[in-house]
Structure formats: structure tokens, C-alpha cells
Amino acid sequence: MKKIFFIGCAVCIMLGTGACRPKEQGNIVSSSKIYSGPDNSENSVDWDGVYNGVIPCADCPGIQVQITLSPDNTYKMNYLYMSREPFEKKYKGSFKWSMDGGSITLDNEDKTSFIVGENLIIQLDTNGKIITGELADSYILVKVDTRLTDKRWKLTEFKGNPVTAAGTKSAYITFNSKDTRVFGNSDCNSFSGTYQLKRANRLLFSETVFTQKMCTNMDIENKLREVFRTVESYTIERNTLILHSKETTPLARFTAE
Numbered sequence: 001m002k003k004i005f006f007i008g009c010a011v012c013i014m015l016g017t018g019a020c021r022p023k024e025q026g027n028i029v030s031s032s033k034i035y036s037g038p039d040n041s042e043n044s045v046d047w048d049g050v051y052n053g054v055i056p057c058a059d060c061p062g063i064q065v066q067i068t069l070s071p072d073n074t075y076k077m078n079y080l081y082m083s084r085e086p087f088e089k090k091y092k093g094s095f096k097w098s099m100d101g102g103s104i105t106l107d108n109e110d111k112t113s114f115i116v117g118e119n120l121i122i123q124l125d126t127n128g129k130i131i132t133g134e135l136a137d138s139y140i141l142v143k144v145d146t147r148l149t150d151k152r153w154k155l156t157e158f159k160g161n162p163v164t165a166a167g168t169k170s171a172y173i174t175f176n177s178k179d180t181r182v183f184g185n186s187d188c189n190s191f192s193g194t195y196q197l198k199r200a201n202r203l204l205f206s207e208t209v210f211t212q213k214m215c216t217n218m219d220i221e222n223k224l225r226e227v228f229r230t231v232e233s234y235t236i237e238r239n240t241l242i243l244h245s246k247e248t249t250p251l252a253r254f255t256a257e
Contacts, residue, residue, distance in 0.1 A: 040101030041116040051121050052180050053141035054196060057081060064180065065141060067121070069095070075106060103128075119143040120199060142197045147236045149177035153254035155187075158223050160250070171220050173254060182208070186224045188215035193228075203234045203243070227251045 041047060048071045054062040064080040073096070079089040093107040103124070105113045113128050114121040123139040125131050131139045155163050155171035163171065173184035175195060182205065183192040193208035205228045210221070232246045241254040 041103075042097045042101035045116060045118050047116050047121075049146075050144040050177060051141040052144060052197065054082075054138065055123065056135050056138050059083075062138075066178075066180070067141060069104075069121075073097075077106070077108070114141075140199065142199060144177050145197060145201075145236075146177070148197075148234070148241065149175045151175075152257045153184075153241050154257050155220070155224070155252060156255050157253035158220075158227075158251070163220060171224060172257070186210065186221035188218055188221045189213050201233050201235060203231055205231065224252070 048069050051065075051067045051069070053065050055065055057063045060081050060083040062082050064078075064082060066078045066080075068076040074094050075092065077091040079091075081087050081089075091106075091108050095104045095106045097104055103113055103115045104121075105111055105128075110126065113124040115124065115130070120143060121141050122130065123141065130136075151174065153173050155173070157163055169185050169187060171185055171187040173182060175182050180194055180196065181192060182195045183190070185191070189211040191208050191210045194206040196204045198204065208225075208228050210225070215221070227243055230245050231243045231251060233244045233248070235242045235244065239256040241256070243251045243254075245251050
């Protein structure tokens with residue numbers, strides 16, 4: 001029988017009971033699972049894939065991180081420093097699993113380590129310990145949802161009301177998995193920006209930039225702008241993408257084309 005523990009419990013096992021005081025952990029404890037015992041993260045979690053996140057930076061707004069973990073225990077890691085003059089660092093190599101199968105360590109010069117959970121990895125500090133404090137959640141990288149990304153999603157509904165295109169182009173949105181950029185059309189103007197996937201299907205957009213063409217009817221565009229400002233999470237049901245507000249109210253529905 002599998003022994004399943006929540007991340008908060010697994011961290012206690014790895015670091016000692018003192019590491020799990022709520023005030024120190026911030027929001028690090030979640031419902032995402034890791035495994036201990038014979039059925040560990042290494043052999044019980046679908047861990048290979050692409051993970052994205054934005055970690056803190058001392059002299060810039062943040063660092064966009066993308067790590068690809070492959071089944072042969074190799075990795076690719078890109079750091080994009082989000083400064084006025086963005087620059088990128090790329091790494092690749094291999095990683096090793098810990099003895100308990102709960103974490104990995106990269107062979108880069110910093111020997112970066114991560115706890116491996118279900119659909120996420122958590123970066124550890126230089127001593128291999130979990131990072132605490134207000135920025136703790138910033139060190140959680142979320143696995144790319146391949147059901148969401150690299151598809152063209154056609155807008156079909158706003159708050160339960162069907163959408164009928166007023167212009168010559170149907171409104172749509174696409175989430176790029178390679179650079180976490182989002183782009184599409186609003187039935188009038190094209191738009192682009194960036195997005196972040198968080199735990200529990202949370203979805204955050206950056207300030208999305210629209211082209212400046214004026215159209216006779218901009219009702220769909222105005223509603224879509226509001227969706228970008230208020231969306232908190234998403235769900236996918238078969239070929240339908242649903243964006244939700246903070247109150248989990250469906251804001252808009254899209255169909256995969």
C-alpha cells in the first residue's frame with residue numbers, strides 16, 4: 001500500500017519537525033503530494049516534463065525559470081532575467097535523486113536541489129533546505145499543463161452568454177509553453193503578454209498589450225480585457241477551457257480548435 005504524505009509532512013521528515021512551523025513556512029504547505037517509502041516521488045510521480053516559475057532576483061523584478069526534466073535523468077534550465085535589458089542563461093546536464101527518492105540535485109556549479117512533488121518542484125537553498133519566509137511560494141515551479149498550452153482556444157462564451165464575432169476574426173487565445181507568453185485576438189485587436197501557472201490550477205496574466213486599431217464594435221474586446229484583469233484559475237473539461245474569477249465564477253469559456 002502506498003504511503004502518501006502532503007508536502008508539509010514530507011518536509012518535516014527531511015528537515016526535522018522544527019522546519020514545519022506555520023509562521024516560518026508561509027504558504028508552502030499545499031495539497032500537492034510527494035511520496036515516501038517504497039513508493040517515492042522518483043517512482044510514483046509523473047515527474048518528467050517542463051516546469052515554469054518566477055523566482056526572486058536581488059537587482060531585477062524577477063527571474064523567469066524553465067526547467068525540463070527528462071526520463072534519462074538529464075535536464076535543461078533557462079534563466080531569463082527580467083530587467084530593462086533582459087538577458088538569458090542556459091544550462092544543461094544531469095541530475096541525481098536523493099536516497100529517499102524525494103528530491104533531485106542538478107550537476108550545475110551551484111548544485112541546485114529541488115523537492116519533487118506532484119506537478120511541481122520546490123527549489124531548496126544552497127544548504128539543501130527549504131526556503132522559508134514571505135517569498136517561499138516564489139520558489140515553487142509548476143509543471144506545464146500540456147492540456148492548456150500550444151493550442152488555439154476560440155472564445156465561445158462570456159459569463160454564460162454565447163459570443164458572436166462582430167469582426168472578421170474570431171477571438172482566441174494561445175498559451176505558449178516555451179516562453180510562457182500568451183497571445184491571440186480580441187475580435188478587434190491582437191494582444192500579447194505573459195502568464196504564470198500556479199498551484200491548484202491558478203492562472204495569472206501580466207499586463208496584456210493590445211494593438212490600437214479602433215473597431216465599430218469593441219464589446220468583446222472590452223470584456224476580454226476584464227477577464228484578463230480578474231481571472232484567478234482555470235479548468236479544462238474535455239476540449240473546453242473555462243477561466244474563473246476569485247469566487248470560482250466562470251468568466252469565459254473557450255473551445256480548442
